[in-house]
Amino acid sequence: MALDRAMHPRNRYRDKPPDFSFLASKYPDFSQYIHVDLAGNVKLNFKDPEAVRALTCTLLKEDFGLTVEIPLQRLIPTIPLRLNYIHWVEDLMETMGIKAQGPGSHAFIRGIDIGTGTSCIYPLLGATMNGWHFLATEVDDVCYSHACCNVERNRLQDLIQVVKVPEKTLLLEALKENPSVMYDFCMCNPPFFATAEEAKGAKSRSAHRPPPSSVNTGGNTEILAEGGELEFVRRIIQDSLHLMKRLRWYTCMLGKKCSLAPLKEELRRCGVPRVTSTVFCQGRTSRWALAWTFYTDVSIPSPPPKRRKMEKLKRPFTISLPSTVVEQLLGQNGPSVKDSVQEVCRFLEKVLAELKVQFIRVSSAPAEVSLFITAHENTWVHARRKRRKEQQASLTEMACDGDSRSMSSMEFQAASHSDSEHTQSPEGHNSAGVCSVGKVESGDNEVERDLDLPGMRMSGSSKHSVHGDKPVLKSLVNVKGVDDGDQEGNASLFVELHWVEGQNRDSLNQLASVLRNRLLSSCVSPAAPN
Numbered sequence: 001m002a003l004d005r006a007m008h009p010r011n012r013y014r015d016k017p018p019d020f021s022f023l024a025s026k027y028p029d030f031s032q033y034i035h036v037d038l039a040g041n042v043k044l045n046f047k048d049p050e051a052v053r054a055l056t057c058t059l060l061k062e063d064f065g066l067t068v069e070i071p072l073q074r075l076i077p078t079i080p081l082r083l084n085y086i087h088w089v090e091d092l093m094e095t096m097g098i099k100a101q102g103p104g105s106h107a108f109i110r111g112i113d114i115g116t117g118t119s120c121i122y123p124l125l126g127a128t129m130n131g132w133h134f135l136a137t138e139v140d141d142v143c144y145s146h147a148c149c150n151v152e153r154n155r156l157q158d159l160i161q162v163v164k165v166p167e168k169t170l171l172l173e174a175l176k177e178n179p180s181v182m183y184d185f186c187m188c189n190p191p192f193f194a195t196a197e198e199a200k201g202a203k204s205r206s207a208h209r210p211p212p213s214s215v216n217t218g219g220n221t222e223i224l225a226e227g228g229e230l231e232f233v234r235r236i237i238q239d240s241l242h243l244m245k246r247l248r249w250y251t252c253m254l255g256k257k258c259s260l261a262p263l264k265e266e267l268r269r270c271g272v273p274r275v276t277s278t279v280f281c282q283g284r285t286s287r288w289a290l291a292w293t294f295y296t297d298v299s300i301p302s303p304p305p306k307r308r309k310m311e312k313l314k315r316p317f318t319i320s321l322p323s324t325v326v327e328q329l330l331g332q333n334g335p336s337v338k339d340s341v342q343e344v345c346r347f348l349e350k351v352l353a354e355l356k357v358q359f360i361r362v363s364s365a366p367a368e369v370s371l372f373i374t375a376h377e378n379t380w381v382h383a384r385r386k387r388r389k390e391q392q393a394s395l396t397e398m399a400c401d402g403d404s405r406s407m408s409s410m411e412f413q414a415a416s417h418s419d420s421e422h423t424q425s426p427e428g429h430n431s432a433g434v435c436s437v438g439k440v441e442s443g444d445n446e447v448e449r450d451l452d453l454p455g456m457r458m459s460g461s462s463k464h465s466v467h468g469d470k471p472v473l474k475s476l477v478n479v480k481g482v483d484d485g486d487q488e489g490n491a492s493l494f495v496e497l498h499w500v501e502g503q504n505r506d507s508l509n510q511l512a513s514v515l516r517n518r519l520l521s522s523c524v525s526p527a528a529p530n
């Protein structure tokens, strides 16, 4: 199962994908669907509806203690996605000060699942995980009867009521019986497609995306609706305009990203005061979700960062030291790649110690060393200023001595740039995410921007403080050596700073710049680092 770091943080499968071998050893029914490939990996064929169903039923049993039966000719829910939606609803409840999950949660949460399907998956999960009460609606006879059986099978009738509703009705019809009953939320995984052609995937997936990794098992009533999901959700919006505050949050999942904008526009046009959206990521499958409320006293969660931006944020900050610079650092007949890595690592440790940054070597391979660093204080912003003053003072001194001509262009650039940083994007990376010491050495006079620009200064002062026990920055620093493959046995080195956690990513970029500059100035000075 392809899983994703972008899953909801509380999704139990985010860091711990299902262990197929273990499940197969425990559940003989499941074991028949797995196979071991030539590389020894245990695999499941996600194109086989029976295999997908076996996995869903096995996970529900193993991880939630639920016994569920699902006919093959109807939609088979995948559990990681359904959990992402449930956790998002929990978060939405929190925006209204209602703790909807975990210890100390609100005793009575009541939700509606529009179109519960044969599995009755959302009510079963919500009731089992959080003790939520549900009204589950369904138009399809087969779905309705299976959903009722699945609730009874798990003895959850006290929490879940399944009702059959007439086609084309949504919330209004289902709620007309008891007009005084209030609900905390409604959720819905609507039929996504308007036509069978669309359901086959002709229009729903952009050309550059790979095909989905699992089979779509939905029957026609489940995946097709007049006007597709747009029309379906528009009708829920219309119902919500009548019901207003009878429900706290109205939510819908969407199969197509392009449905979000027109629906948000519709909500804006209708004067709905609070609207938010999210994306559920699980492997190759993404789904979008929309929520709106007529309550105004809510702190809306910010929408998730764009995928491209997330990928950019995940990229490490890289300092590259081409072999020419490595030579400068360690001498012409310097040590081997392995020793160079060790040398640079020792140098970084020395600088980190000066900056009062804690470090521990977590792993060491022949041409790679990893340091896990923790900083409880941002000392490097001020260190940079101090060093700049010192540098300016020494430059002035040299100029006064009439000695400036004796500096090489590299030394001059190093001196005048030692406090400046590479050009940064708002996320704090330069355009390539790489800052190359070699640029300076080779005389590339690319204009560099000082980190003490207004945007940086703004956050600098608040960051230079001790914040109790919560570290300002944790990072994994890898020092890697790569053989250049030439006859001289030259090697390039890379120092990668990976963000782990902390108060602000800028602090990592600032630290990377300080380390880069220290490496650079040490290469200007005649002595090799010690």
Ligand code: SAH
Binding pocket: 075, 076, 077, 114, 115, 116, 117, 118, 119, 120, 121, 122, 137, 138, 139, 140, 143, 165, 166, 167, 168, 169, 170, 189, 190, 191, 221, 222, 223, 225
């Ligand atoms: N919630 C389930 C099933 C989603 S498929 C899951 O996530 O796996 C969509 C379901 O909505 C189908 O079972 C379909 O029969 C049902 N449905 C379609 N129109 C409906 C309506 N107007 N009211 C209630 N259910 C409806």
